[in-house]
Amino acid sequence: MEVLNIQNLKKVYGSRFGGVKYTALDNIDLKVNEGEFVGIMGPSGSGKTTFLNVISTIDKPTSGKVEIDGRDISQLKEPHLSAFRRDKLGFIFQDFNLLDNMTLKENIVLPLALANTSYDEIQKRLKEITSKLGISEVLNKHPYEVSGGQKQRAAAARAIISNPSLILGDEPTGALDSKSSKELLSAMQYLNEKNKATILMVTHDTFAASYCKRVIFIKDGKLFNEIYKGDMSRKDFYQKLLKVLSVIGGDIDENI
Known part of the structure; x- marks a missing residue:
């Protein structure tokens, strides 16, 4: 089943009145x-951050189509856009974006509470997801009371608990x-493997990318290359990613 369908995506920044224009994304196709x-x-x-911003509905494309679960997101208006973002997308940010005045439990279940999910269903999903992520024992603590890793796993739990169609990771x-x-x-x-979660992750970190099943390389706003992991070991996949990055000038992290 196709979750994301991008056709001829273009994003141009610049003045409509003769100012300098900059093409951040140039006719990208991706499924x-x-x-x-x-x-x-x-x-x-x-252009990878712009790419993520367009998919996450933070920014609008100049032209082209971005469909998630068959819906063209560029055609959605408020309040339907907010509802779509809440129901269909999960987000994992670099800076966690957890609310310090709420416990980890309250942060995690917030999307379900906003969607008026029943108490029993919230408790069921909370127990299942936090057990898988290994943070059950810190649920009653606030973000400032736990480690960075526990914060980020709580953010991941919040992203997945509503069973979104697509999880977006921004340098998580x-x-x-x-x-x-x-x-x-x-x-x-x-x-991803056990829950069949669909994840799209922007990263500069080759080590992080080596956990993916497929990696897309963007250069100068265009799709430059893509590599499938297939039957490769993670170490071999990592080395292959390094080779492509050395060609396009990406950041290289020798930390596997």
């Missing part, structure tokens, strides 16, 4: 099927140490 774990990589300024390991990064990536891999 992502249910159960895929896709990484987006590229040099700084390549960027603020974590190596141990916490491995824990989060292993948790995301588990959710």
Whole structure:
């Protein structure tokens, strides 16, 4: 089943009155099927952040089509857009975006509470997801009382608890140490393989990208290359990613 369908996506920034225009995304085509774990990589300024912003409905495309679950998101208006974002998309940010005045439990169940989900269903999903992510014992603590890794796993739990069609990760390991990064990536891999969660993750970190099943490379606003992991070991996949990055000038992290 196709979750994300992008056709001829273009994003141009600049003045309508003769100012300098900058093409951030240039006629991108991409399809992502249910159960895929896709990484987006590229040099700084390549367009990968703009790409994520358009898919997440933060920004609107200049032209082209972005369909999620068959809905063209560029055609949605408020309040339907907010409802679509809440029901269909899950977000994992680099800086966690947890509310400090709420416990981890309250942060995690917030999307379900906003959707008026029943108490019993909330408790059922909470127990299942937090057990899988290994944070059951810290649910009654506030974000400032736990480690960065626990915060990010709580953010992942919040992203997945509403069973969204697509989970979007924006440099989710960027603020974590190596141990916490491995824990989060292993948790995301588990959710992808066991729950069939569909994940699209923007990252500059080759180590993080090596957990994906497919990696898309963007350069100068265009799709430059893509690599499928297939039967490769994660270490071999990592080395292949490094080779592509060395060609396009991406950041290289020798930390596997």
